[in-house]
Amino acid sequence: xxxxxxxxxxxxxxxxxxxxxxxxxxxxxxxxxxxxxxxxxxxxxxxxxxxxxxxxxxxxxxxxxxxxxxxxxxxxxxxxxxxxxxxxxxxxxxxxxxxxxxxxxxxxxxxxxxxxxxxxxxxxxxxxxxxxxxxxxxxxxxxxxxxxxxxxxxxxxxxxxxxxxxxxxxxxxxxx
Numbered sequence: 001x002x003x004x005x006x007x008x009x010x011x012x013x014x015x016x017x018x019x020x021x022x023x024x025x026x027x028x029x030x031x032x033x034x035x036x037x038x039x040x041x042x043x044x045x046x047x048x049x050x051x052x053x054x055x056x057x058x059x060x061x062x063x064x065x066x067x068x069x070x071x072x073x074x075x076x077x078x079x080x081x082x083x084x085x086x087x088x089x090x091x092x093x094x095x096x097x098x099x100x101x102x103x104x105x106x107x108x109x110x111x112x113x114x115x116x117x118x119x120x121x122x123x124x125x126x127x128x129x130x131x132x133x134x135x136x137x138x139x140x141x142x143x144x145x146x147x148x149x150x151x152x153x154x155x156x157x158x159x160x161x162x163x164x165x166x167x168x169x170x171x172x173x174x175x176x
Contacts, residue, residue, distance in 0.1 A: 010099035017041035024055040030099040031086040042072030110149040116142045
């Protein structure tokens with residue numbers, strides 16, 4: 001299963017077994033500082049059948065994925081961040097709000113460009129046969145964005161908007 005738009009998981013408490021597989025389905029994971037993640041189903045002889053073996057190894061690498069899959073051990077938020085399993089650690093009780101804020105921030109960017117880059121990243125990770133195949137896909141599926149969004153964005157930058165690392169550009173308001 002793949003979504004056409006970015007997805008963000010807000011993790012509070014335990015994300016284990018199928019809950020972890022669901023979190024792996026998301027593009028980003030916002031994890032509370034006391035969260036625990038793991039493949040606890042290992043203890044009961046229940047296999048990963050919702051993409052956990054595929055997504056986990058692509059996300060954190062084979063060795064780390066096998067560590068979690070074979071041992072069924074718990075991973076705290078800090079280790080999850082070090083592994084690349086978590087993208088952000090937030091205070092207890094704030095994961096959902098922080099995930100929503102992150103989603104709202106991402107939604108402010110030009111969406112066709114964002115979605116094209118996201119599709120290309122997934123293609124490169126899961127479907128490409130080679131580096132040259134991935135690069136060709138990226139070019140072929142992104143070049144039409146230049147006339148749709150890039151020229152407008154570059155013009156705004158030349159006019160001074162967004163310089164010096166400022167990201168307070170609300171593209172949706174500009175269109176009104």
